[in-house]
Amino acid sequence: xxxxxxxxxxxxxxxxxxxxxxxxxxxxxxxxxxxxxxxxxxxxxxxxxxxxxxxxxxxxxxxxxxxxxxxxxxxxxxxxxxxxxxxxxxxxxxxxxxxxxxxxxxxxxxxxxxxxxxxxxxxxxxxxxxxxxxxxxxxxxxxxxxxxxxxxxxxxxxxxxxxxxxxxxxxxxxxxxxxxxxxxxxxxxxxxxxxxxxxxxxxxxxxxxxxxxxxxxxxxxxxxxxxxxxxxxxxxxxxxxxxxxxxxxxxxxxxxxxxxxxxxxxxxxxxxxxxxxxxxxxxxxxxxxxxxxxxxxxxxxxxxxxxxxxxxxxxxxxxxxxxxxxxxxxxxxxxxxxxxxxxxxxxxxxxxxxxxxxxxxxxxxxxxxxxxxxxxxxxxxxxxx
Amino acid sequence: xxxxxxxxxxxxxxxxxxxxxxxxxxxxxxxxxxxxxxxxxxxxxxxxxxxxxxxxxxxxxxxxxxxxxxxxxxxxxxxxxxxxxxxxxxxxxxxxxxxxxxxxxxxxxxxxxxxxxxxxxxxxxxxxxxxxxxxxxxxxxxxxxxxxxxxxxxxxxxxxxxxxxxxxxxxxxxxxxxxxxxxxxxxxxxxxxxxxxxxxxxxxxxxxxxxxxxxxxxxxxxxxxxxxxxxxxxxxxxxxxxxxxxxxxxxxxxxxxxxxxxxxxxxxxxxxxxxxxxxxxxxxxxxxxxxxxxxxxxxxxxxxxxxxxxxxxxxxxxxxxxxxxxx
Numbered sequence: 186x187x188x189x190x191x192x193x194x195x196x197x198x199x200x201x202x203x204x205x206x207x208x209x210x211x212x213x214x215x216x217x218x219x220x221x222x223x224x225x226x227x228x229x230x231x232x233x234x235x236x237x238x239x240x241x242x243x244x245x246x247x248x249x250x251x252x253x254x255x256x257x258x259x260x261x262x263x264x265x266x267x268x269x270x271x272x273x274x275x276x277x278x279x280x281x282x283x284x285x286x287x288x289x290x291x292x293x294x295x296x297x298x299x300x301x302x303x304x305x306x307x308x309x310x311x312x313x314x315x316x317x318x319x320x321x322x323x324x325x326x327x328x329x330x331x332x333x334x335x336x337x338x339x340x341x342x343x344x345x346x347x348x349x350x351x352x353x354x355x356x357x358x359x360x361x362x363x364x365x366x367x368x369x370x371x372x373x374x375x376x377x378x379x380x381x382x383x384x385x386x387x388x389x390x391x392x393x394x395x396x397x398x399x400x401x402x403x404x405x406x407x408x409x410x411x412x413x414x415x416x417x418x419x420x421x422x423x424x425x426x427x428x429x430x431x432x433x434x435x436x437x438x439x440x441x442x443x444x445x446x447x448x449x450x451x452x453x454x455x456x457x458x459x460x461x462x463x464x465x466x467x468x469x470x471x472x473x474x475x476x477x478x479x480x481x482x483x484x485x486x487x488x489x490x491x492x493x494x495x496x497x498x499x500x501x502x503x504x505x506x507x508x509x510x511x512x513x514x515x516x517x518x519x520x521x522x523x524x525x526x527x528x529x530x531x532x533x534x535x536x537x538x539x540x541x542x543x544x545x546x547x548x549x550x551x552x553x554x555x556x557x558x559x560x561x562x563x564x565x566x567x568x569x570x
Numbered sequence: 571x572x573x574x575x576x577x578x579x580x581x582x583x584x585x586x587x588x589x590x591x592x593x594x595x596x597x598x599x600x601x602x603x604x605x606x607x608x609x610x611x612x613x614x615x616x617x618x619x620x621x622x623x624x625x626x627x628x629x630x631x632x633x634x635x636x637x638x639x640x641x642x643x644x645x646x647x648x649x650x651x652x653x654x655x656x657x658x659x660x661x662x663x664x665x666x667x668x669x670x671x672x673x674x675x676x677x678x679x680x681x682x683x684x685x686x687x688x689x690x691x692x693x694x695x696x697x698x699x700x701x702x703x704x705x706x707x708x709x710x711x712x713x714x715x716x717x718x719x720x721x722x723x724x725x726x727x728x729x730x731x732x733x734x735x736x737x738x739x740x741x742x743x744x745x746x747x748x749x750x751x752x753x754x755x756x757x758x759x760x761x762x763x764x765x766x767x768x769x770x771x772x773x774x775x776x777x778x779x780x781x782x783x784x785x786x787x788x789x790x791x792x793x794x795x796x797x798x799x800x801x802x803x804x805x806x807x808x809x810x811x812x813x814x815x816x817x818x819x820x821x822x823x824x825x826x827x828x829x830x831x832x833x834x835x836x837x838x839x840x841x842x843x844x845x846x847x848x849x850x851x852x853x854x855x856x857x858x859x860x861x862x863x864x865x866x867x868x869x870x871x872x873x874x875x876x877x878x879x880x881x882x883x884x885x886x887x888x889x890x891x892x893x894x895x896x897x
Contacts (some may be wrong), residue, residue, distance in 0.1 A: 191655045202777075218614070218710035318676060319673060319674040320674050320675065320676075321674070321675060321676035321678075322675070322676075322677065322678070323678035324642065324675065324678065324679060325678075330642070331674050331675055331679075333667075335662065335666050335667070337662065338633075338662070338666065338667055340638040341631065341632055341633060341634075341636050341638070341639065341663065342636075342637025342638045342642060342667070343639060344635070344636050344639060345635065345636030345638055345639020345640040345641075345642070345643070346638060346640070346642050346643050347639070348636060348640055349639065349642075349643025349644065349645055350637065350643065352595075352621055352622075352640075352643075352645065375629075375631060375659075376631055376632070376635060376662075376663075379627070379629045379631055379632035379635065380632070380635070380636075381630050382627050382629070382632065383626075383627060383636055384887045386627060402838055444720070449649075476708065489771075524777070539673075539674055539676075539677070540672050540677040541672065541711050541712055542672070542712065542714070542736050543680060543734075543735040543736050546766075546813040546845070547813065547816070547817070548813045548814065548816065549813075
């Protein structure tokens with residue numbers, strides 16, 4: 186399999202493309218070129234006002250700033266780890282902004298942009314990566330499930346949730362749907378295949394949004410698949426589509442269409458957002474050990490934010506003042522995040538025993554009391570001294 | 571009162587749960603038209619429809635993973651794992667997701683999912699159809715683990731498990747599916763013991779024998795045999811394996827001074843080890859002998875022609891009881 190500079194894929198000799206012919210070229214839906222020029226696609230018409238485009242730019246720029254601040258906080262020892270979304274902003278903002286308030290989203294641990302779109306306070310994400318909680322937010326509040334760290338597990342949760350939508354009679358006109366995020370590495374997990382099967386045979390209203398960022402820590406896509414990932418859907422019996430994951434317009438349009446189809450009862454879609462993990466897997470990773478700098482440089486030319494900026498400038502929709510305002514807002518958010526992160530208290534030690542069961546069991550209560558007494562014994566000794 | 575097999579008692583309990591709460595769903599392999607390979611769900615799809623009694627694709631992780639999603643949506647799924655040895659593909663979803671979501675969400679999320687698992691041997695089955703994996707789940711915080719031993723408990727405990735806001739691993743003693751007893755299916759559950767409570771099956775004064783699931787009947791038969799030899803054996807059905815009803819267990823052992831734990835599962839790292847440690851710590855000065863265990867060997871489950879040697883029987887239970895009197 187070869188990947189062209191524009192992200193299109195040619196199947197390797199001996200493997201079959203979507204149309205069953207050897208060496209067929211995969212189609213990539215693109216509505217905004219890396220140079221910031223608008224493109225059209227007959228299946229994905231997209232009308233955006235200047236304000237809507239500016240809104241998308243603001244989302245992209247601010248989540249990148251949140252990400253940058255979080256990396257810095259990790260370097261300063263304030264976070265244990267951080268999984269950067271650098272390079273994947275368009276895939277996340279485009280798909281995230283395609284969701285309605287009643288739609289449900291199931292993220293991995295890298296969906297900071299989707300979290301932003303759902304209205305989750307970024308500090309909740311920092312709590313997790315600081316080690317203050319395992320997440321701790323209410324999934325129903327923003328219709329945004331907890332981050333799932335085990336690769337691919339959440340695809341089944343999303344599918345089950347979608348089956349619940351069916352049982353609530355919430356499919357059809359004014360229906361609800363689910364979107365679930367996962368990566369190229371996750372497509373090798375059995376749970377993801379099982380989710381595809383369940384969604385297919387039950388025709389569940391779920392959109393599988395795969396951010397193919399080309400790398401599963403150090404393993405390239407070629408270690409996960411011989412065919413373009415979106416083509417997997419065909420074998421499971423539902424449509425798959427590949428979108429330019431660095432094109433926020435295309436991600437928005439393609440996700441909107443797939444979500445609407447799901448809401449109306451047309452079942453699942455697999456969207457492969459073809460993108461690139463510009464940073465390390467997490468702050469503990471060193472990508473220089475396994476990939477070439479030239480690859481990163483090539484993808485920098487396809488930056489998801491720069492092309493929107495170029496489009497806004499070229500179309501005259503935004504000038505210097507707009508971009509300066511966004512920069513100022515980003516600075517404010519950065520300041521807030523830095524201060525709030527450092528001020529975040531550790532939970533008390535006895536929080537370990539909370540929320541294990543609906544009601545505390547007598548066994549847990551007794552362990553808790555014993556540990557509390559043990560801790561108090563030190564306080565007593567200190568007081569005696 | 572109605573005379574029912576344990577299998578039919580479960581069926582009636584599931585029916586009640588489906589009637590009482592529209593959010594209750596049943597899902598698993600062959601649970602629909604067939605009614606399950608042990609017929610525990612017989613007739614339920616016919617009466618409640620295939621949206622509530624769901625024949626799933628054959629993938630256990632998928633069953634539990636989608637049940638988690640349904641629970642997030644407000645449903646109460648009851649999943650059937652067809653046989654004990656087939657639960658392992660779902661182990662990750664149970665241990666990493668189902669058990670932990672309450673803590674991960676700081677209590678915002680409840681996971682009222684019941685996982686029914688026919689367990690244990692004694693039916694001459696092929697490999698993977700006779701296992702007792704309960705200790706793996708007892709070791710997992712966030713799960714409740716229960717085992718029913720007779721039809722009346724089966725009827726009440728399945729309903730209590732479904733009503734519980736925690737995930738419950740519900741073990742069914744498959745070789746006791748055809749045991750019959752009187753069950754009150756007309757009355758409510760008000761008179762039933764709470765889900766977490768250990769029950770005295772036979773009162774005795776000389777030694778406490780703790781068991782659960784398929785071994786309860788064996789232990790009761792052993793106690794009757796011992797009585798003819800003048801030995802008074804107290805038999806307790808743990809019912810709840812996690813959390814353990816330690817107060818009830820300790821009270822009995824403090825009275826008798828001797829304790830034997832009986833289970834089919836391999837002795838090493840089994841529930842007997844946990845009970846022995848706790849009883850030793852809390853009842854040390856009441857004990858006349860160490861806590862002994864009559865359990866499956868520390869081996870894989872053997873081919874069925876050898877299972878009578880592997881499974882503790884009446885004689886092995888009595889042998890352990892006798893040994894507690896040699897210290």
